[in-house]
Amino acid sequence: MLHNEFLRWRGHTIRVTECGEGEPLFLVPGLGCNAEMWTPFMEQFPRRRLISFDAPGAGRSSTPHYPISVESLAALAAAVLDQRHVACTDVVGYSYGGAIAQQLAYNHPERVARLVLASTTCGIGAVLGSLPALAVLATPLRFYSPAYFERTAARVYGGATGRDPARHQREMAARHRLPPTSYGYAMQLLGGMAWSSWSFLPEITHETLVICGDDDPLVPLANGHMLAERIPRARLEVVERGGHLLLWDDAEAGERIGRFVASH
DSSP states (O other), rough: EEEEEEEETEEEEEEEEEOOEEEEEEEOOTTTTOGGGGGHTTTOOOTTTEEEETTSSSSOOOSSSSOOOOHHHHHHHHHHHHTTTTTSSSEEEEEEHHHHHHHHHHHOGEEEEEEEEEEEOOOOTOOOHHHHHHHHHHHGGGGTTTHHHHHHHHHHHHHEEEEOOHHHHHHHHHHHHHHHOOHHHHHHHHHHOOBBBBBTTOOOSSOOOEEESSOOOOOOOOHHHHHOOOOOOOTEEETTTOTHHHHHHHHHHHHHHHHHOOOO
């Protein structure tokens, strides 16, 4: 069960969640995502203390009046760790959260032990996903309309969610329980548009796992190669037939991440 607390940060109210016991594992969410959507992934880590948060505009956090930059969201991530009294932790950044995790590792290197970048890119300079997938990403409609999610799941997510109707239903339900506000979603999108980690990737010194699927319409595999080549201590692992939601719909991804964060 998730334990909820609220953090006041720069005029925003941020929901912070925690469950489990053991070494901390910090989960940084993707665009429009809320902490409950991590549940299938969290179930694979019963011996870790799992910490996450809802970014402004998503979940139970307040909706910002203006876009919040990725660099500011990295500062928010550090503030969440302060609130939970965590000096240093393994970090998993998923999709948009992967951008925040990269910025956190660069700006606050002492807060990160091992770094996992899942289904993510370097921002400006990355290889773009397919135009149909990006068109779907531009709107939060998939969080509100089951019919729209059903129609676009294969096009935008690929992987098991794109192939399996049962996974369609599970992912659809996860999005509809606590959708982002339309304005908040737009502010998240705008906040990341000018961001790039390309210049500072070689300065990320942490042991890093870059994990992605080879059936991801949003984040082509070339982006995984790019991150793994520019981060000095990174390695790339590719989940065969894995899509953009590989952390949720592919147990193999969780197993690989589990092995990585358990290593010393």
